[in-house]
Amino acid sequence: MADATNGYKSGSTLEKVLRAGQFAATAELGPPKNADAEVIRKKAALLKGYCDGANITDNQTAIVRMSSIAAAAIAVREGLEPIMQMTCRDRNRLAMQSDILGAYALGIRNLLCLSGDHQQFGNHPTAKNVYDLDSMSLLQMVKGLRDDNRFQCGEEIKGVNPRFFIGAAENPFADPFEFRPYRLAKKAQAGADFIQTQLIYNVPKFKEFMKRVVDLGVHEKVYILAGVGPLKTAGAAKYMRDQVPGMDVPDEIVKRMEEAGKGIEDKKAKAAAAREEGIKICVELIQQMREIPGVAGVHIMAIEWEEAVPIIAEKAGLLPRPVIQ
Template sequence: MKSGSNLEKVLSQGKFAVTAEIGPPKNASPEKLVQDAKILKGWVDAVNITDNQTAVVRLSSIAAGVHLAQNGVEPVVQMTCRDRNRIAMQSDLLGAYSLGIRNLLCLSGDHQKFGNHPQAKNVYDIDSIQLIDMVRGMRDDRKFLCGEEIKEHHPRYFIGAVANPFADPFEFRVLRLEKKINAGADFIQTQSIFDINRFEKFMEMVRRRGLHKKVYIIAGVTPLKSARAARFIQKRVAGMIVPDQLIERMEKAGDQKAEGIKIAVEQIQHIKTIEGVAGVHIMAINWESVVPQIVEMAGLR
């Protein structure tokens, strides 16, 4: 075991992992996080905490992770490269580990243009793959990025990375995944899958390169709340593909929320049959309460 986290145990035992995702509040209270922890406890193996997603200021992902852990849910702390340089990131990696955080997801981060402080200066001292390499170096080589030795108590994270099979160039996405694995990623969470055919093609390429044997791939699923939401994701969210027929199905449904849940369950059941997929990551941001129902309907618990 590299980190000893629950998520690492579940995956290394070959069990189909289930993770969810929470966006921390835009205030200084742990109340919502405690509520979400109560809803999700026992239903999932770990829960991602976003790091100021879409570049909107929120309670810090590390602090939120501690609140979740205190309430019985194992966190996956997300860390982006947008807001901190290598000094601050390594400092936070030591701090988060000292607070019991064991799972870390490394991302570039959404550009600040999309957030509530578009005037901000971005950092991007290092990129997501360099971050993976840095966290792996701290764990396996016991070294800071500069090469200086971490003499004792080096942080040992279970290192996550993301893959987006729906971004371009498509044929490069698998090669970039491989770069992340080579840099030190232990598990991968994918962007939300709506175009399952494209994901099938992606996994076929993954298997051809044998990557599913080197890393745990957790497939992203997002339940659609309404046809309007689906249309918004299709048109406005970068790096996402939502097929028209899915939106049409949502439009025709009497109860769109129920239909969204049904689609998510069908997707999970389909994804479970794809060789090389080690789990699902259910991203129901601002709709966390639906996660237990989806998990139950999909027969994951």
């Protein structure tokens, strides 16, 4: 069981790896749209040993799934370190804090604080959204629970307090671009220990973002994990380029995905060629990320494609993952 001794804030594996100055690698595990624990166990088995922690999404894209707290607890039992995600969309500060206490009691040690996608995108667009807090005040709250031993209201926690390694997200490609580095700094100030970015395909633009982040000295206050992910098809690349707000996929990437399957008749072989190219691009991106000053690791988002993570980790030279005592 991780504890917060030896000067660690939480004692989580991710914290230890980053503190040791190792290039970190995190992955993502999406809970199922049902109550089947076996799905989590299978995905955990695929990711275990290939990353320093796996994000367990919280009703991502506002679609109801098994709760991140339950799925993260199952991951703990399977020996995969979870990074539990928590959004502000579905719960107020009471529910969030009680879930945070419960998550810690269940052995979860990393918490990623998000505002959450608007419910319009999900399968319950008529729901009320909460947004009692935003991601910034959620970070402050989680830090307060850990460092000040106090609930959000100021009341002291008597007994064990939840000590999480606190994460946040930032999208370097969302607008207004010039404000994003400042907002990242704000998140560090609010309590973030690490940041995972949105998926990066436009490396020059990300470098520009990181230069400003480094100029502000923010990389010394917070570990920045660059978001990367393998594309499965040319269609997916095009969709991300044209339809997803805040995504920046250069035409060159789309072209590479299109070229990959060209001339192959067999449908299965054609799809496999595209997937292979997607993995290749992802590996190249990781290698580029390693060279960018201020980048402390990568967050590999292989959504509903967990099998790709071990391959990517292997090819990108991320294995074996370090074990820090």
